Amino acid sequence: MTKTTGTDPLPDRLRRAVATGQAGLHRTWQHAVLTALLVVLLIPAALLVAPGFIGPEPPAPAPPVPAWQQAPASLSGGQGLSDLDPSAVVPSRESVTAQVEAVLKADGGGTFTGMVQDALTGQVLFDRGGAEGRVPASNLKLLTAVAALRSLGPNHRFRTQVAAGPAAGQVVLAGGGDVLLGAGESADGQVMGHAGLATLAARTIEALLASGVTGELKVLLDDSLFSGPPLNPAWQEGDVAAGEVAPLFPLAMNSARFNAAVTAGPRPQDAAMAAAEEFAFRLRTAGAAAGLTVAAGVERSPGAAQAGGDADRTVLAEVESATVAEQVNLMLQASDNYLAETLGRMAAVAAGGPGSNDGATATVRAQLNEAGIPADAMTLIDVCGLAMGNQVSARQFTEVVRAITSGPDPALREALDGFPVAGLTGTLDTRYGDGSTEAGAGLVRAKTGTLNTVLALSGYVVDADGRLLVFSFIGNGLTPGAAGNRTALDRAATALAGCGCR
Missing domain, CATH: 3.40.710.10 (DD-peptidase/beta-lactamase superfamily)
Known part of the structure; x- marks a missing residue:
C-alpha cells in the first residue's frame, strides 16, 4: 500500500489527473484567445475577398424583351x-x-x-x-x-400491305408510298420507322396460321404504284452516285438509305427490292417457331398495287406510316x-x-x-x-x-x-x-x-x-x-x- 504524507494530501493518481486538467485548461484558454484574435483579423479580410466569390451587386434589370424576340432555351414539340x-x-x-x-x-x-x-x-x-x-x-x-x-x-397515312399471292404459298408485299419503313418493330412515336417490317412479318404469320397455311412461303414484290422512269433524266449522274437521290419506288427503308443514321453517301439502287428482302428475312424469322419456311429470293409480281386495287386480293396484314404532315x-x-x-x-x-x-x-x-x-x-x-x-x-x-x-x-x-x-x-x-x-x-x-x-x-x-x-x-x-x-x-x-x- 502506498503511504501518503501530510504535505501531499492527494493520491498520486488524483494529483496526476488534476495536473493534466490544469494543463488542458491552460491550453484551452490559449486556444480561445488565439481564435478570438484570428476572428478579429479575418473579418475585414473576408469583406475584401468576398466580392470575388459572390460577385458585385446585380445591375438593374433590363427592360423586358418581347416574347417573339426571345431565343428559346429549348425546343418545344411544335414550333408553329x-x-x-x-x-x-x-x-x-x-x-x-x-x-x-x-x-x-x-x-x-x-x-x-x-x-x-x-x-x-x-x-x-x-x-x-x-x-x-x-x-x-x-x-x-x-x-x-x-x-x-x-x-x-395532313392526317393521311400510307399503308404497306401483305396479301395472299396468285398461287398457294405465295404472299405479295405491296408498296403504298411509305419509304420510311424500319427493319424492326414499328415505332409509333417516330416518323422514320413508324411502320416496321418485323411487325408486318409477325402479323402476316399470325394471319397465315389462322387460315391454316403450312409449308413453304414465297415472297413476291408489288411496286407498281409508281410509273415512268425511276430516275429523272435531268438529275446529274454525280448527284445520284453521291446519294443525293436514288431510283424512286413506292416502298423503301430509311428513305432509301442503308442505315437511318447515315444520311450521306451512296443509296441502294433498288430500294423496293432491298425492303422486300428484309421483309422475307423477318418473315423467315417469325415463321420458324410456327413451322413455316420462306423460300430464298424475292420476285416481282406483275399484279396491281394496292392503290389501284386488286379486288380479288386478300389482305393478310398491313402497317401504316407516320402522317403526311409529319413526313x-x-x-x-x-x-x-x-x-x-x-x-x-x-x-x-x-x-x-x-x-x-x-x-x-x-x-x-x-x-x-x-x-x-x-x-x-x-x-x-x-x-x-x-x-x-x-x-x-x-x-x-x-x-x-x-x-x-x-x-x-x-x-x-x-x-x-x-x-x-x-x-x-x-x-x-x-x-x-x-x-x-x-x-x-x-x-x-x-x-x-x-x-x-x-x-x-x-x-x-x-x-x-x-x-x-x-x-x-x-x-x-x-x-x-x-x-x-x-x-x-x-x-x-x-x-x-x-x-x-x-
Whole structure:
C-alpha cells in the first residue's frame, strides 16, 4: 500500500489527473484567445475577398424583351406561330430595303434576287427582281409540301400491305408510298420507322396460321404504284452516285438509305427490292417457331398495287406510316430529296394522276393554282429541287410562305414545324453562329437550298415590333464555295428579325 504524507494530501493518481486538467485548461484558454484574435483579423479580410466569390451587386434589370424576340432555351414539340397582334406596326419599305440591300451581296460572281412581304397584308417591303424566275434548289420542297398537304391531307397515312399471292404459298408485299419503313418493330412515336417490317412479318404469320397455311412461303414484290422512269433524266449522274437521290419506288427503308443514321453517301439502287428482302428475312424469322419456311429470293409480281386495287386480293396484314404532315416536316427539316419526290408522286396518285415525275410536277402546279398561288409561269423539272432546269421566282416563294403561315387553308399550317430554326434545327442548325448573324438565331425560320452555284433561303420571321414578315432570297450563278454568299443570306434574314423599321 502506498503511504501518503501530510504535505501531499492527494493520491498520486488524483494529483496526476488534476495536473493534466490544469494543463488542458491552460491550453484551452490559449486556444480561445488565439481564435478570438484570428476572428478579429479575418473579418475585414473576408469583406475584401468576398466580392470575388459572390460577385458585385446585380445591375438593374433590363427592360423586358418581347416574347417573339426571345431565343428559346429549348425546343418545344411544335414550333408553329402563336397568335400575333394584327395592329403591330408594318415596317416601312424604305427602311427594310435599306437594311437588306446593305447585306445581300454576292461574294464573287452571280446575283441575288429577293422579296420581303408583310404576311398579313401582302404589302411588298423589299423587291429585287422578285418576279424573275430562278433556279431555287431545295426551296422547291416548299411547293411540294403545299401540294402534299392539300392533295393527300395532313392526317393521311400510307399503308404497306401483305396479301395472299396468285398461287398457294405465295404472299405479295405491296408498296403504298411509305419509304420510311424500319427493319424492326414499328415505332409509333417516330416518323422514320413508324411502320416496321418485323411487325408486318409477325402479323402476316399470325394471319397465315389462322387460315391454316403450312409449308413453304414465297415472297413476291408489288411496286407498281409508281410509273415512268425511276430516275429523272435531268438529275446529274454525280448527284445520284453521291446519294443525293436514288431510283424512286413506292416502298423503301430509311428513305432509301442503308442505315437511318447515315444520311450521306451512296443509296441502294433498288430500294423496293432491298425492303422486300428484309421483309422475307423477318418473315423467315417469325415463321420458324410456327413451322413455316420462306423460300430464298424475292420476285416481282406483275399484279396491281394496292392503290389501284386488286379486288380479288386478300389482305393478310398491313402497317401504316407516320402522317403526311409529319413526313412533310421531316422532308423540310432534313431537305430529303427522296422523300420529296415520293410525296410528290403520292400527291399525284391521290389527285387521280399517274405516280410519275410528270404526274408529280403537274399536281404541284395544279395544287398551287388552286391555293391562289399563280404557278403557270413556273418551270418544274422535278419536285425536290435537284434539277438545274427548275425556275421559280422569289415572289412565288413568299406567296407560298404566306399561304403556310397566314393563309386561309388550315391544312397548310401543318408545315410550320418543318421550317428549320436558325442555329438550332435541321439544315440551319450550324448556321447563325457568328457576330453578324447570331441575333437571328432562334428567330429566323427558313427552308434552305444549296446546289453548286445556287443558294436560297425562304421563310418567315417576327420582327422587333411583332410583325410577321415572309421572305425569299435566291442566288444564282454564284462562285462555288464562296463562304460569303451563305453569310449574306443569313445576314439579310437577321436584319429582318431585328427590324423595328418604321
